[in-house]
Amino acid sequence: MKGIVIKSTGSWYTVKSESGQYIDCKIKGQFRIKGLRTTNPVAIGDHVEFDYLDQEDVGVIRKIEDRQNYIVRKSTKLSKQSHIIASNIDQAFLIVTLMEPRTSTGFMDRFLVTAEAYHIPCTIIFNKIDLYNDEAKELHKATVELYQKIGYKCLEVSAETGLNIDVVANELKGKKTLLAGHSGVGKSTIINKIQPDLDLKTGSISSYHKKGTHTTTFAEMFELDNGGFIIDTPGIKEFGLIDFDKQEVAERFPEMRAMMHDCKYHNCTHIHEPDCAVLQALEDGSISRSRYENYLNIFNDDNLNQKHFN
Numbered sequence: 001m002k003g004i005v006i007k008s009t010g011s012w013y014t015v016k017s018e019s020g021q022y023i024d025c026k027i028k029g030q031f032r033i034k035g036l037r038t039t040n041p042v043a044i045g046d047h048v049e050f051d052y053l054d055q056e057d058v059g060v061i062r063k064i065e066d067r068q069n070y071i072v073r074k075s076t077k078l079s080k081q082s083h084i085i086a087s088n089i090d091q092a093f094l095i096v097t098l099m100e101p102r103t104s105t106g107f108m109d110r111f112l113v114t115a116e117a118y119h120i121p122c123t124i125i126f127n128k129i130d131l132y133n134d135e136a137k138e139l140h141k142a143t144v145e146l147y148q149k150i151g152y153k154c155l156e157v158s159a160e161t162g163l164n165i166d167v168v169a170n171e172l173k174g175k176k177t178l179l180a181g182h183s184g185v186g187k188s189t190i191i192n193k194i195q196p197d198l199d200l201k202t203g204s205i206s207s208y209h210k211k212g213t214h215t216t217t218f219a220e221m222f223e224l225d226n227g228g229f230i231i232d233t234p235g236i237k238e239f240g241l242i243d244f245d246k247q248e249v250a251e252r253f254p255e256m257r258a259m260m261h262d263c264k265y266h267n268c269t270h271i272h273e274p275d276c277a278v279l280q281a282l283e284d285g286s287i288s289r290s291r292y293e294n295y296l297n298i299f300n301d302d303n304l305n306q307k308h309f310n
């Protein structure tokens, strides 16, 4: 039997079979992505083959089909292991808020770079537009301009008032979409607005200020009435740039990628080299200061260049 993994709670996986049934499955044997050390062998979004056990509603996963892509996070701060958040994703929605809480461009760029690396198209959704004061409106305008110029689609949403929820729902049709973003930005609230019968747990405004409080505690995939699948994730702080090379980072900034071939040196790091097209663009303002600084931060990340392959 074939199916797709829609939920994982550690040792049990919920698989939706091709005939539309939901089966709780365990795994048998060892599953590994070539060399990548992960804490979860089977991930949400995996296409799997399974057999029924003697009871009709319990199964055993025996094979995972090759993953088209996957997105990982570090499993803990010190660990060299990674945790696969989801696989076989068609697109990602990065949910950000400029108020309550304010998402930093550092977080945004880290996620965008990760999505670029796995060739996952990413739309930026600005939620909680209803809360904006004048300062937030200004910041919003500048942020949208910046990311649109780079080529990212941006949407303005309020899950509170329902603004553009129909547009978001439309974008989800027939696709598998990962929702990412800090805790408290409204990921689960947006999903509920699109499909109220899912009735996902959402946080109170005060609870996410407490450190370590996540309303959503593990990722889960939901099927929408319009044929799409949506993956709700807990607010994730550290997306994995795990199998990443330093040289690769600039390529994952589309505006840098577009001009890198004009640098004098083919292995230019765009930090100190003479005749660097990126530094030139930074000077004349066509590459933004915040994007460049985030490039440096990622470039200097200790986890880069260390390939965690066996």
Ligand SMILES: Nc1nc2c(ncn2[C@@H]2O[C@H](COP(=O)(O)OP(=O)(O)OP(=O)(O)O)[C@@H](O)[C@H]2O)c(=O)[nH]1
Pocket (backbone or CB within 6 Å): 127, 128, 129, 130, 131, 157, 158, 159, 160, 161, 181, 182, 183, 184, 185, 186, 187, 188, 189, 190, 201, 202, 203, 204, 205, 208, 213, 214, 215, 216, 217, 233, 234, 235, 236
């Ligand atoms: N004012 C306003 N509040 C919102 C909006 N969207 C969500 N909220 C509130 O923000 C809080 C957090 O929303 P959640 O949907 O739980 O956030 P989350 O991103 O799922 O958080 P985690 O599950 O912890 O990752 C809740 O109190 C929501 O009611 C919005 O558009 N406007």
Ligand SMILES: [Mg+2]
Pocket (backbone or CB within 6 Å): 187, 188, 189, 201, 202, 215, 216, 232, 233, 234
């Ligand atoms: Mg949530």
Ligand SMILES: [Zn+2]
Pocket (backbone or CB within 6 Å): 260, 263, 264, 268, 269, 270, 271, 273, 275, 276, 277, 278, 279
């Ligand atoms: Zn350069």
